[in-house]
Amino acid sequence: MKSPKTFAIVVGAVVLMLVGLLFFRGPKPVIEIKAETIIDIGPFPLVNTYVASLLVVIVLITVAFLATRKINLIPSGLQNVVEAVMEALYNICINTAGEKNGRRFFPVIMTIFTFIWIANWMALLPFFNAIGTVEKVNAEEFHNQAIVFSDTAGISLIKSNQKLLEFDKVKITAACAVFETAKPGEDAATVEKQHESCISGQRGLAIATKLDQKEGTDSGAGACHGAPGEAEYDECLVHASDKAIEEIEADGKRLGLLVPYFRSMNTDINSPLSIAIMAMIFIEFWGITTLGVFKYAGKFFNVSSPINFFVGILEFIAELARLISFTFRLFGNMLAGEILLLVMTFLIPFLVALPFYGLETFVGIIQAFVFAMLTLVFGVLAVSAHGDHEEDEHGEDGEHAPAGHAPAAAH
Amino acid sequence: MDIAAILPLLAFTDAGLKYIGAGIAIGLGGLAPALAIGMLTGKAMEALGRNPEAQPVIQTNMILGIAFAEAIAIYALVVAVMIGFVF
Numbered sequence: 001m002k003s004p005k006t007f008a009i010v011v012g013a014v015v016l017m018l019v020g021l022l023f024f025r026g027p028k029p030v031i032e033i034k035a036e037t038i039i040d041i042g043p044f045p046l047v048n049t050y051v052a053s054l055l056v057v058i059v060l061i062t063v064a065f066l067a068t069r070k071i072n073l074i075p076s077g078l079q080n081v082v083e084a085v086m087e088a089l090y091n092i093c094i095n096t097a098g099e100k101n102g103r104r105f106f107p108v109i110m111t112i113f114t115f116i117w118i119a120n121w122m123a124l125l126p127f128f129n130a131i132g133t134v135e136k137v138n139a140e141e142f143h144n145q146a147i148v149f150s151d152t153a154g155i156s157l158i159k160s161n162q163k164l165l166e167f168d169k170v171k172i173t174a175a176c177a178v179f180e181t182a183k184p185g186e187d188a189a190t191v192e193k194q195h196e197s198c199i200s201g202q203r204g205l206a207i208a209t210k211l212d213q214k215e216g217t218d219s220g221a222g223a224c225h226g227a228p229g230e231a232e233y234d235e236c237l238v239h240a241s242d243k244a245i246e247e248i249e250a251d252g253k254r255l256g257l258l259v260p261y262f263r264s265m266n267t268d269i270n271s272p273l274s275i276a277i278m279a280m281i282f283i284e285f286w287g288i289t290t291l292g293v294f295k296y297a298g299k300f301f302n303v304s305s306p307i308n309f310f311v312g313i314l315e316f317i318a319e320l321a322r323l324i325s326f327t328f329r330l331f332g333n334m335l336a337g338e339i340l341l342l343v344m345t346f347l348i349p350f351l352v353a354l355p356f357y358g359l360e361t362f363v364g365i366i367q368a369f370v371f372a373m374l375t376l377v378f379g380v381l382a383v384s385a386h387g388d389h390e391e392d393e394h395g396e397d398g399e400h401a402p403a404g405h406a407p408a409a410a411h
Numbered sequence: 412m413d414i415a416a417i418l419p420l421l422a423f424t425d426a427g428l429k430y431i432g433a434g435i436a437i438g439l440g441g442l443a444p445a446l447a448i449g450m451l452t453g454k455a456m457e458a459l460g461r462n463p464e465a466q467p468v469i470q471t472n473m474i475l476g477i478a479f480a481e482a483i484a485i486y487a488l489v490v491a492v493m494i495g496f497v498f
């Protein structure tokens with residue numbers, strides 16, 4: 001080490017990581033791909049990713065309002081920042097699509113970019129994925145996993161060193177496989193009832209044994225005698241699990257899974273899909289309004305020659321594939337980032353997650369930019385007539401646009 | 412117990428195969444994008460060496476290309492995560 005100061009910092013960091021590793025490890029992260037429902041409003045479930053997207057909209061509207069409240073010719077402060085971002089993207093738009101189309105495409109491109117960008121960055125704020133309600137676990141409302149929370153002052157906290165309880169779902173279904181289908185000569189309704197009773201009994205058994213092992217409760221599940229499927233035995237097991245859960249609740253703890261109020265918007269596949277659908281609708285709209293319905297449709301259904309016909313069909317499939325690749329690119333990147341941060345925080349609680357936060361800020365803006373850029377490029381492809389002169393047009397655009405734009409940039 | 416009763420249980424309880432599948436999915440799925448990203452960056456650096464003035468254009472296009480290549484790895488990751496946590 002060069003200086004004692006650097007040495008002290010390095011030693012301090014290592015000690016901090018070791019302390020975190022030994023004493024502050026949280027439970028194994030629970031990875032949920034489906035967005036969690038916070039509350040059901042009539043037939044519509046209000047999911048946490050939607051709440052987060054509403055938050056993004058509120059932030060964007062507030063920023064837009066504040067930036068445009070009093071507009072000066074010489075921008076300063078917030079107006080300056082917003083103008084700089086818009087101008088950067090506007091220049092790219094003009095350079096790629098040319099003056100006329102660039103101005104047409106710009107509002108949509110900018111909306112997509114800012115919406116995804118702010119959503120991705122907001123997902124890195126500390127209250128995302130951290131505060132929420134606890135969805136309880138018992139023999140009826142069963143999950144395959146559960147964490148014991150300590151319940152202090154009305155806030156559910158994950159106790160450090162708390163292990164995740166995993167219940168063997170396969171074992172439960174296997175134990176009740178006998179009742180899945182009625183054998184000849186048996187009453188179907190009775191067998192179905194037996195199956196239900198067996199499943200809840202086995203779930204109760206799983207919860208009771210896990211809690212007895214890990215939390216030291218006395219459920220009395222061992223005192224139940226009988227075979228799975230017998231009503232009395234199953235009821236006894238459910239009672240045992242209820243008793244164990246009551247016992248840990250008396251200690252001020254809760255058994256369940258955290259349902260956060262906020263979760264990164266793009267980790268739910270529905271949001272990237274809806275943005276992608278919107279983008280594709282705009283792309284088709286631009287194509288049709290520029291070329292006309294028949295000429296645009298001629299790109300996909302071309303009967304001039306067998307080869308062109310086949311190419312048209314391929315183009316059509318590629319058009320649909322864009323939707324899927326749009327969706328999965330954004331969804332996958334954001335989900336992967338979330339999982340990466342979770343796992344890193346789980347492995348070593350302090351410091352190690354920091355560089356990954358840096359990576360995620362980068363990925364967040366890059367993915368927003370990629371989404372916007374692809375919409376722009378597909379838009380340019382849609383408005384250009386098909387055939388051989390497509391490439392020439394690109395070359396022209398590339399050469400003309402900067403030259404045409406130079407005076408605007410200078411002034 | 413006869414064999415017919417055990418077989419379905421065996422097929423269901425062999426959860427290890429599931430994780431092997433997930434590992435293979437992301438392992439092979441990450442291979443090609445890794446090559447692609449390496450090639451892209453290498454060529455971009457070559458281009459930069461020849462023409463340093465074109466840096467902004469090259470960089471933007473490189474990052475776009477990388478994002479495309481990376482998307483393939485991300486698809487594999489989504490599949491792996493689904494195998495691991497959903498099914």
